[in-house]
Amino acid sequence: MINALRNPWTYIAFVVPTLVLYMLFFIYPVVVSFIYGLYQWDGVSQKAFVGIDNFKRLLHDSTFLKALGNNMYFMAFSLIVNIPLVLLISIVISKVRRLRGFYKSAVFVPVVISTATVAILFGVLYDYESGLFNHVLRAIGGDGWAREWLSKPKLAMLSILIANAWQNIGFFIVLCLAAVLNVPKEIADAAKIDGVNGWNETWLVTLPLIRPILFVMLLLTVSGTLKVLDIVQIMTNGGPFRSTEVMSTYMLKVGFRSLELGYGSAIGVAMFVITLLMSGILQRIARSEEVQY
Amino acid sequence: MVRMLQSSSRMESEGGVHTRRGRSPGSQWPMHLLLGAYVVVMLFPLMWLLLSSFKTNREITVRTWSLPSHFNFGNYKAAWETAHIGSYALNSLYVTLAACFLTLLLSSATAFALSRMKYKGLSKKIHAFILMGLIVPPSAVFIPLYQLVTDVHLINTLRSLILVYCTYALPITIFILHAFMQSIPLELEEAGIIDGLGAAGLFARIVLPVTVPALVTVFILSFIGNWNEYIISQLFVTSDSLRTLPTGMATFNDGYRTNFSSLSAAVIMSIIPVLAVYMFLQRRIIDGMTAGGVKG
Numbered sequence: 001m002i003n004a005l006r007n008p009w010t011y012i013a014f015v016v017p018t019l020v021l022y023m024l025f026f027i028y029p030v031v032v033s034f035i036y037g038l039y040q041w042d043g044v045s046q047k048a049f050v051g052i053d054n055f056k057r058l059l060h061d062s063t064f065l066k067a068l069g070n071n072m073y074f075m076a077f078s079l080i081v082n083i084p085l086v087l088l089i090s091i092v093i094s095k096v097r098r099l100r101g102f103y104k105s106a107v108f109v110p111v112v113i114s115t116a117t118v119a120i121l122f123g124v125l126y127d128y129e130s131g132l133f134n135h136v137l138r139a140i141g142g143d144g145w146a147r148e149w150l151s152k153p154k155l156a157m158l159s160i161l162i163a164n165a166w167q168n169i170g171f172f173i174v175l176c177l178a179a180v181l182n183v184p185k186e187i188a189d190a191a192k193i194d195g196v197n198g199w200n201e202t203w204l205v206t207l208p209l210i211r212p213i214l215f216v217m218l219l220l221t222v223s224g225t226l227k228v229l230d231i232v233q234i235m236t237n238g239g240p241f242r243s244t245e246v247m248s249t250y251m252l253k254v255g256f257r258s259l260e261l262g263y264g265s266a267i268g269v270a271m272f273v274i275t276l277l278m279s280g281i282l283q284r285i286a287r288s289e290e291v292q293y
Numbered sequence: 294m295v296r297m298l299q300s301s302s303r304m305e306s307e308g309g310v311h312t313r314r315g316r317s318p319g320s321q322w323p324m325h326l327l328l329g330a331y332v333v334v335m336l337f338p339l340m341w342l343l344l345s346s347f348k349t350n351r352e353i354t355v356r357t358w359s360l361p362s363h364f365n366f367g368n369y370k371a372a373w374e375t376a377h378i379g380s381y382a383l384n385s386l387y388v389t390l391a392a393c394f395l396t397l398l399l400s401s402a403t404a405f406a407l408s409r410m411k412y413k414g415l416s417k418k419i420h421a422f423i424l425m426g427l428i429v430p431p432s433a434v435f436i437p438l439y440q441l442v443t444d445v446h447l448i449n450t451l452r453s454l455i456l457v458y459c460t461y462a463l464p465i466t467i468f469i470l471h472a473f474m475q476s477i478p479l480e481l482e483e484a485g486i487i488d489g490l491g492a493a494g495l496f497a498r499i500v501l502p503v504t505v506p507a508l509v510t511v512f513i514l515s516f517i518g519n520w521n522e523y524i525i526s527q528l529f530v531t532s533d534s535l536r537t538l539p540t541g542m543a544t545f546n547d548g549y550r551t552n553f554s555s556l557s558a559a560v561i562m563s564i565i566p567v568l569a570v571y572m573f574l575q576r577r578i579i580d581g582m583t584a585g586g587v588k589g
Contacts, residue, residue: 004486004490004492004495005409005410005411005482005492006412006492007491007492010406010410010491010493011406011410011492014402014405014410014496015403015406017399017402018400018403018423018467019423021399021456021459021463022460022463024441024460025441025456025457025461026429026460026461026463028441029434029437029441030429032434032437033436033437036436036437092324092327092328095321096321096328097321098321099325104579105579106332106336107331107335108571108575109339109568110335112517112567112571112578113564114521114523114538114539114542114563114567115521115539116523116539116540116542117539117563119546120542120543120546120560121342121560122338123550124345124553124556124557124560125342127553129354130350130353130354130357130553132337132338132341132357135358139358166335166338170335174579174583175583178583223428226430227430227432227433229432229524230523233524234523248433251432251433251435252435252528256436256528261436261440265437268432268433268434271430272429272430272433275430275433276428279428
């Protein structure tokens with residue numbers, strides 16, 4: 001009877017088209033970027049094999065190191081500012097009795113707006129003369145606080161981080177809220193009988209029990225901030241003076257503007273390896289600390 | 294991970310009922326104050342932009358805090374004509390829907406074969422191979438991907454976007470559908486087999502209808518992802534008439550950086566469709582995003 005589910009032709013017809021696309025547009029570029037990384041090539045003339053020279057060059061390329069540092073800044077900001085804010089807001093939403101649905105829908109609005117649009121929106125908000133940010137600052141603190149948000153090297157990165165937080169926090173809140181509401185009610189009740197109440201309940205009961213979702217959030221933040229691209233490209237394209245350059249914007253410049261396909265691919269490989277390493281470390285930590293309830 | 298997220302979103306409605314009961318009606322207004330302030334801060338930029346879109350450039354600078362002197366739609370007319378929002382949106386709609394359709398077609402068939410058809414050893418290997426796609430950051434491989442798309446003569450076509458968007462959605466989609474299909478009881482199929490259905494018939498008449506909730510979730514996920522995609526479309530499509538909405542907006546932005554009234558109107562116009570879809574489908578979108586939270 002089960003033989004009906006054993007038709008090799010159906011199996012092939014159902015699996016092969018997917019595999020062809022996946023191999024062609026996913027696996028092949030990954031393999032090729034490792035190979036390109038070993039060559040010096042402008043896309044037109046003969047490829048010249050240079051071994052691991054491109055990778056050695058990476059270690060001494062101050063722009064690449066600056067870009068990597070900016071990715072790390074991006075990551076640190078998202079971990080230190082965004083995640084605690086996400087936890088706070090989602091726990092408070094879980095504690096209110098009324099309007100919970102409204103808050104949940106409202107915080108999610110920025111998530112559905114495209115990154116390109118968010119980048120343009122914040123470009124307008126950050127404008128020196130007309131932007132909302134400087135108008136607010138002028139209204140509360142006098143003219144002295146108004147700034148050229150995107151053209152000052154020291155502020156540009158922070159300005160992008162704020163725009164990025166505005167767009168992404170809602171997604172994490174909804175994710176985290178689902179986990180918080182999923183904590184079994186019996187455990188909270190048991191804790192109450194033991195005299196644990198209010199915010200202590202959050203510290204002692206909720207946070208430990210939502211550890212799995214915290215790891216998901218860490219993982220998404222780490223991998224997301226290592227590959228961040230479009231918001232930076234539209235808002236500053238790495239400027240001013242490379243102050244907001246990240247690995248991916250640098251890779252695209254090297255690959256598509258300077259036409260150094262080999263070196264650009266090496267940057268891609270580096271991104272790939274760093275992401276893999278950091279997610280691997282996080283997953284190892286997560287596995288060793290699995291919670292049971 | 295996904296299964297955990299799915300179950301958490303399913304549990305949530307029940308959780309909501311529980312927390313309503315058994316608490317003293319203590320004062321909740323500080324919490325509402327905090328959440329209210331947060332929502333205002335998050336939504337105020339959009340409100341400000343909406344008001345700006347009816348103002349003149351001078352009014353935006355000088356009379357920031359007041360309502361526009363009159364609601365003129367001239368900015369919208371100008372932005373619509375110069376930014377070509379309409380044709381960009383049509384390109385986006387075509388690419389998005391075609392890629393979503395192809396993704397659902399391929400991934401549901403593959404997930405069915407991998408989870409239900411009897412080549413288990415092989416299926417496990419293929420499944421693991423496809424899931425490797427979840428850890429590769431696509432942006433790391435744009436250079437060889439661009440070369441490849443050029444070599445197969447798909448550069449500067451909307452078809453290239455459809456194929457690439459579909460491919461990059463496959464791992465997460467197959468992951469979700471595979472998990473869902475494995476939870477369907479085998480008895481359902483046995484009934485179909487008694488009725489004389491073959492593998493393809495079982496897929497189309499029995500498994501697919503049962504899988505509709507998961508299909509809706511992955512459809513919404515890939516719809517939002519494709520509709521918002523910027524970098525691949527900006528790399529692969531060079532003619533202006535083929536641009537998708539996000540790249541079209543970015544191009545418009547480069548040309549009109551100081552004309553804030555037009556820019557505001559264009560941004561508002563590009564947000565309205567997706568916001569409208571969101572209002573209609575909120576619940577499904579939020580649950581879908583929660584279920585697909587591993588995508589990143």
